[in-house]
Amino acid sequence: MDHPTPYGSERVSRQRHRIAEVVSGLGLAFTVVDLARELRERGERSGLSTVYRAVTAMDRSGYIERVGSRQGSALYVRCARHGHHHHLVCTGCGSVAHAECPLDESAMRGVSDTGFTITAHEVVLYGLCDGCAPRGAPGGRD
Amino acid sequence: MDHPTPYGSERVSRQRHRIAEVVSGLGLAFTVVDLARELRERGERSGLSTVYRAVTAMDRSGYIERVGSRQGSALYVRCARHGHHHHLVCTGCGSVAHAECPLDESAMRGVSDTGFTITAHEVVLYGLCDGCAPRGAPGGRD
DNA sequence: TTTACTGCAAATCCTTTGCAGTCTG
DNA sequence: CAGACTGCAAAGGATTTGCAGTAAA
Numbered sequence A, B: 001m002d003h004p005t006p007y008g009s010e011r012v013s014r015q016r017h018r019i020a021e022v023v024s025g026l027g028l029a030f031t032v033v034d035l036a037r038e039l040r041e042r043g044e045r046s047g048l049s050t051v052y053r054a055v056t057a058m059d060r061s062g063y064i065e066r067v068g069s070r071q072g073s074a075l076y077v078r079c080a081r082h083g084h085h086h087h088l089v090c091t092g093c094g095s096v097a098h099a100e101c102p103l104d105e106s107a108m109r110g111v112s113d114t115g116f117t118i119t120a121h122e123v124v125l126y127g128l129c130d131g132c133a134p135r136g137a138p139g140g141r142d
Numbered sequence C: 001t002t003t004a005c006t007g008c009a010a011a012t013c014c015t016t017t018g019c020a021g022t023c024t025g
Numbered sequence D: 001c002a003g004a005c006t007g008c009a010a011a012g013g014a015t016t017t018g019c020a021g022t023a024a025a
Helices: A014-026 A032-041 A048-061 A105-112 B014-026 B032-041 B048-061 B105-112
Strands: A064-070 A073-078 A086-090 A096-099 A117-128 B064-070 B073-078 B086-090 B096-099 B117-128
Touching: A014 A032, A014 A048, A014 A073, A032 A048, A032 A073, A048 A064, A048 A073, A064 A086, A064 A117, A073 A086, B014 B032, B014 B048, B014 B073, B032 B048, B032 B073, B048 B064, B048 B073, B064 B086, B064 B117, B073 B086
Parallel strands: A086 A117, B086 B117
Antiparallel strands: A064 A073, A086 A096, A117 B117, B064 B073, B086 B096
16 A cells, blocks of 8 residues: 555656655645646646646555545645644635644534534534735635 | 514415415425425415525515525525524434524623624534434434 | 526536557666 | 646536426415
């Protein structure tokens, strides 16, 4: 189950290498199309399907993680942090912060009253980062 | 901003009426296609786009709520409960339970260290209900 | 009568796949 | 060389939209 590269590809083609490179330099949440555009702007001509395949591989290997969606497209972010946690995505600039899982024992207990056995959960937090938050005036529409 | 019907339509056509009726009788999470199939099985011939439009209206009015996705399709459930809460969806049979929001003050605090102002969050819990849980043998894949 | 609602087909959007050619190991 | 990887075009699946006809109010 181990891949020869940290980002999940078996062979390191020029594209896969450049893609991983660009991704790790982004720091922001991105969609596949964002990434493809970014690559194009840096002079890398890669087909959209190639980027999709690379992203799929990086997601499987844990090099990146899915952090919600934006207008129907999957959002990803490079994530080097280990262990179970969630992400906070700034709807202003796309920057991402890590967040502890809020589903601690007491939260689980409050839920298990229902007789359900929880097998998976999704927690995505959206907000505004320091730089994007309008001081004094809260607010925020989707 | 108030609609003449609890499920968000301006006029109560036969379809909209039947759709709301079927929805409220379901009790399970459903996709638009599920709902369309259900209607068809009950002898109601309604176009898929009509069902999409009805579901959109019911969602806007709060008659139903979105509770995650299943295989890429949006999942909804009739929800009469008021106030902020989340849902627990059984991946076995589709039954839904309500759950308190785990994002209490302490959880928020753990997150606000990041400097982010949280404006929205999504919490979806998946699991197995009493009837679907294999007693003794835990487990659960996505 | 007014105009929301309906059905159908066409159009969008995101994502996946089939294939033949290219390149890594 | 074997088989991953690539690009392109086509296919898929979910959801939306344009339009003319139907039916609530």
